[in-house]
Amino acid sequence: MASVKFVETVKPSRLSKIPPPRSGHRCCCDEGNIYVFGGYSPHHKDELFQELWRFNVATKTWKLLPTTGSFPTEVASSCVILDKGNLVVFGGSGVPFGMCNSKKLHVCSLKTLQWFDLSDRYSERAENEDEDVSPIAGYGQSMVLSSDKELYVFGGTTGLEFNSFLYRYSLKEHKWNKVSCDHSPIPRYRHESICDGQRFYVIGGGRGSRDPNNYFQLDKIESFNLESKRWEEHVCYPSKPYGFPKRRRCHGCVMYNSTVFICGGYDGLTIFDDIWSLDLATFQWEKIPQMLPYPVYFHSATVTPSGCMYVFGGVKTLNSTEDVRSNDIFRMWLTQPSLAELCWEVVTACLQRNKALLSEARKLGIPHHFLQRVM
Numbered sequence: 001m002a003s004v005k006f007v008e009t010v011k012p013s014r015l016s017k018i019p020p021p022r023s024g025h026r027c028c029c030d031e032g033n034i035y036v037f038g039g040y041s042p043h044h045k046d047e048l049f050q051e052l053w054r055f056n057v058a059t060k061t062w063k064l065l066p067t068t069g070s071f072p073t074e075v076a077s078s079c080v081i082l083d084k085g086n087l088v089v090f091g092g093s094g095v096p097f098g099m100c101n102s103k104k105l106h107v108c109s110l111k112t113l114q115w116f117d118l119s120d121r122y123s124e125r126a127e128n129e130d131e132d133v134s135p136i137a138g139y140g141q142s143m144v145l146s147s148d149k150e151l152y153v154f155g156g157t158t159g160l161e162f163n164s165f166l167y168r169y170s171l172k173e174h175k176w177n178k179v180s181c182d183h184s185p186i187p188r189y190r191h192e193s194i195c196d197g198q199r200f201y202v203i204g205g206g207r208g209s210r211d212p213n214n215y216f217q218l219d220k221i222e223s224f225n226l227e228s229k230r231w232e233e234h235v236c237y238p239s240k241p242y243g244f245p246k247r248r249r250c251h252g253c254v255m256y257n258s259t260v261f262i263c264g265g266y267d268g269l270t271i272f273d274d275i276w277s278l279d280l281a282t283f284q285w286e287k288i289p290q291m292l293p294y295p296v297y298f299h300s301a302t303v304t305p306s307g308c309m310y311v312f313g314g315v316k317t318l319n320s321t322e323d324v325r326s327n328d329i330f331r332m333w334l335t336q337p338s339l340a341e342l343c344w345e346v347v348t349a350c351l352q353r354n355k356a357l358l359s360e361a362r363k364l365g366i367p368h369h370f371l372q373r374v375m
Contacts, residue, residue, distance in 0.1 A: 007275075007290045010310075010329045016061040019053045020044055021325035023298035023315045026080035028087065031305050032057060034329070035087060035110070036312055038075025040095070041325050047095045048075050052087070052108065055312075055329065057304070067108060069115030074102035077190065079143035079153060085110050090153055093139035098159015101137035105151075105169065121174040134176045135167040140189030144200040146226050152179075152200060154224070155188050162187035162207050166224065183231045185222045190298075192253030194260055196280060199223040199232070203262060203278075206249035210268035215247040218285070221278075234283050242287040245276045252301025254309050255280075256334045261288075261303075263311060264296045271295035271318060275332070296326060307335035 025039030078092030094100035141156030191205025206215035251265025275288040299314025
């Protein structure tokens with residue numbers, strides 16, 4: 001991993017608003033912005049953050065987005081993905097956890113900042129029917145989007161029970177199906193899933209106990225084959241000399257160029273600050289020399305199309321009397337940044353100091369997609 005650089009704490013612009021510290025939120029990104037949805041903190045007046053923030057990576061400024069429409073009300077440990085300018089949100093819990101769960105599907109257009117509740121379009125049949133059935137209400141699931149525009153939602157909890165149910169939702173037909181197949185993974189929540197187009201892989205997870213035996217080891221991982229509609233098991237190979245990552249849930253997870261990166265999380269006893277990579281071609285684990293600035297879990301990670309991983313928020317201690325949450329943002333390049341990216345970082349630093357230079361940049365013919373990052 002010689003191309004991996006270092007973990008950098010990103011300092012927001014001096015005049016920027018900053019989101020309050022939180023956990024249980026979700027992050028996603030495009031080339032120029034990080035989006036932070038929802039979250040929880042017992043120190044917040046409403047405990048839940050029914051809000052959507054945007055962090056511009058060029059100007060290093062946060063903005064609370066003024067959305068309209070049916071904003072989701074259950075915003076802790078939801079599933080969130082970004083698809084061509086649309087934020088797709090499923091499930092989540094309110095407070096107290098497990099007492100007010102969601103099985104609704106919401107979409108927010110990042111162009112118009114309007115929310116739409118898609119659950120009005122699909123059936124509410126009982127969960128024990130085979131077809132045309134919406135998932136059970138819960139939180140801590142994982143969600144991926146296949147290349148044929150189908151959402152897959154796996155696992156999660158109601159707060160009392162954990163499951164390994166798999167549901168598929170067609171964004172074209174607005175219809176849910178429960179996918180029944182043999183050898184599904186053991187029930188879990190706060191795992192992570194990533195999709196490479198052919199399969200989606202389930203990474204880690206656990207149940208509500210603090211017993212590490214209720215967390216899932218990473219010497220093997222399971223995937224769902226989107227073509228055969230079958231679960232498969234993959235034997236992984238340990239890093240030398242570090243072995244396998246310790247079992248964990250509530251970790252960050254991204255994929256870049258067919259390599260999975262996980263960071264942080266906890267096993268019921270220990271919070272982690274480590275970063276690992278898994279090559280999906282060889283299933284070889286490697287421990288990244290860099291570490292997060294401090295151990296954290298219930299955070300969220302995302303990666304830009306150019307290969308920069310961002311990590312935001314989370315819980316920094318298991319001491320319930322302190323309950324320290326974070327609103328820090330870290331980044332780490334997962335590949336060698338291009339010369340254009342390096343040059344653009346210099347240019348944006350100048351533009352931040354002198355906005356009048358923006359019009360001059362336009363005259364110089366700097367590509368519009370770069371200029372959009374600071375507008």
